[in-house]
Amino acid sequence: MGKQVPVLTIDGPSGSGKGTISRLVAVRLGWHYLDSGALYRAVGLAAAWSEVDLSDAEAVAACARRTEIEFRTGEGGAEPHVIVNGKDATHQLRMETAGAAASAIAAHPPVRDALLDLQRSFRRSPGLVADGRDMGTVIFPDAAYKVFLTASARERAERRHKQLKDKGVSVTLDGLLREILARDARDAERAVAPLRPAEDAVHIDTTGLSIETVVARVLALVNP
Numbered sequence: 001m002g003k004q005v006p007v008l009t010i011d012g013p014s015g016s017g018k019g020t021i022s023r024l025v026a027v028r029l030g031w032h033y034l035d036s037g038a039l040y041r042a043v044g045l046a047a048a049w050s051e052v053d054l055s056d057a058e059a060v061a062a063c064a065r066r067t068e069i070e071f072r073t074g075e076g077g078a079e080p081h082v083i084v085n086g087k088d089a090t091h092q093l094r095m096e097t098a099g100a101a102a103s104a105i106a107a108h109p110p111v112r113d114a115l116l117d118l119q120r121s122f123r124r125s126p127g128l129v130a131d132g133r134d135m136g137t138v139i140f141p142d143a144a145y146k147v148f149l150t151a152s153a154r155e156r157a158e159r160r161h162k163q164l165k166d167k168g169v170s171v172t173l174d175g176l177l178r179e180i181l182a183r184d185a186r187d188a189e190r191a192v193a194p195l196r197p198a199e200d201a202v203h204i205d206t207t208g209l210s211i212e213t214v215v216a217r218v219l220a221l222v223n224p
């Protein structure tokens with residue numbers, strides 16, 4: 001069998017820094033990047049646009065199969081723009097309501113099946129950094145490098161609060177904390193592909209660590 005394209009998986013709960021760290025690491029390595037959460041968010045949004053009942057697993061899976069999702073890469077690790085069925089949905093997708101809808105539809109096995117091949121198609125030379133909840137456990141179990149990022153729930157809520165405030169979105173810290181804890185519980189307790197570290201993942205608690213420190217720790221795994 002030929003040499004497989006290397007994959008670095010970065011899983012963890014909401015606000016642990018997966019996206020930020022993955023994008024920066026991908027730029028430094030010159031690898032591709034997969035934001036798997038954006039796929040679930042995009043399907044949730046497309047389902048809402050077409051008034052599909054989010055609790056109807058087969059209807060949402062059909063929506064997942066027909067939704068066109070395009071990533072327009074940002075410069076130097078900036079968040080990519082996400083185009084859903086031809087519309088730039090980047091801003092809407094980052095709202096906590098989109099995260100909650102994504103978390104709800106992600107619990108349906110047919111929806112996860114519908115996104116399986118698409119996620120694996122991101123594995124292209126010279127390498128892939130993939131972030132999500134089940135990258136190291138289900139999508140790329142053979143990944144050469146696996147990281148599980150965490151941070152205290154309070155710090156994750158504070159990070160998200162600052163991020164949304166910088167974007168001009170007004171939300172309360174306590175409300176965000178409640179939403180983050182509810183999403184963590186739903187993602188970790190679902191029957192299929194729950195949020196959990198792969199057995200061979202390296203755990204990094206990012207509480208109190210700067211972004212640059214976390215990037216350096218992750219890069220050291222790939223280039224020791």
Ligand SMILES: Nc1ncnc2c1ncn2[C@@H]1O[C@H](COP(=O)(O)OP(=O)(O)OP(=O)(O)O)[C@@H](O)[C@H]1O
Nearest residue numbers: 013014015016017018019020159163206209210211
């Ligand atoms: N180590 C860190 N120190 C301080 N802030 C951080 C750190 N890592 C990420 N952040 C900031 O926290 C916010 C959330 O990070 P990010 O979106 O990368 O998290 P995430 O785990 O991908 O979340 P989600 O799963 O909800 O998409 C961003 O504003 C980011 O700049």
Ligand SMILES: Nc1ccn([C@H]2C[C@H](O)[C@@H](COP(=O)(O)O)O2)c(=O)n1
Nearest residue numbers: 036037038040102103106132133134
């Ligand atoms: N691999 C993945 C990625 C995401 N999800 C679900 C669960 C999350 O709460 C939601 C949004 O993800 P985020 O953008 O916050 O990373 O999507 C999943 O089940 N599996």
